[in-house]
Amino acid sequence: MTIEFNCPHCNAIIAFDEKHCGKRARCYTCGQLFIIPSKDYEKPQKIELKVKKTEPLPGFYRAVFVDSWKLFIDKDNAATLVFVIAAVCFKFLLGRGICCMNYISYIVVWGWLLGFYLNIIYETAHEIDTLPQIYLGTSFTFLWYIISPFSVFCFTMAAVQLPFFIAFTLVQNSDMAAENMQLAEMVLQLIFVFNLFLFPVAILTIAVGKDITLLRPDYLFAPAFKALRPYLVVVGLLVAVSILEMQTRPFEGEYLSLEAAYLVLELLAQVVAIIAMRSIGLFYRHYSCYFRW
DSSP states (O other), X not given: OEEEEEOTTTOOEEEEEGGGTTOEEEOTTTOOEEEOOSSTTOOOEEOOOOOOOSSOOSOHHHHHHTGGGGGXXXXXXXXXXXXXXXXXXXXXXXXXXXXTHHHHHHHHHHHHHHHHHHHHHHHHHTXXXXXXXXXXXXXXXXXXXXXXXXXXXXXXXXXXXXXXXXHHHHHHTSOOOHHHHHHHHHHHHHHHHHHHHTHHHHHHIIIIIOOGGGOOHHHHHHHXXXXXXXXXXXXXXXXXXXXXXXXXXXXXXXXXXXXHHHHHHHHHHHHHHHHHHHHHHHHHHHHGGXXXX
């Protein structure tokens, strides 16, 4: 049975299966946290954010490498995991589709997955230890759920790489000798890699803070370097996801055993991606004292 009620903050209509009564959730419209009520149109209890911690919370590594696996055996996450598997299979099978179907499937699936990742970061940061519920909405809201995450990730990457773009433009417009140009290219590569290093804390800032003005260098540097070792774990997981994704390829229909292996690799990449996104949220949960905002 489905329970419908209004968001206690923005009054948007929300629906959850009755089995989730009493659990923490959030409004997909405004992000308000609340306790799911037990009756239709009962006013849900708001969850106010806790006072910011003054010391790091212990247990980050256990939460990432041990507790994260509970997500994949929790029956409450079954519907979400099935949807993720279906989305990945859809993208894989239509990867070499006719006409422009491959591009459409790629954009639709990745747009939804990026939104799913942002929700994992947000909910994990606010101590919701289940996977986000699937909400497709109407045709217009579904389209927005695809476009918006793409925009967020692209904007965040562009903001983080702004120093690289500026340096690249200056180098391209300067008249340098060959030796100096080689040195400049090496410096540009270092700037690019360093900015990529800051991307996880930047996407965390946008996902949780929901304010582009928070993408200030001092806001990004402080948590990344004060909690360097756990932050390197987050970066390492994202690098692992990237490597796995680069090894995948779409369905070609030649050797079924090989195609099955590539599909398994796609699914494995999503498992690591879920853990990586959860690690970003856990980084905020455990080290929020280092975030100046």
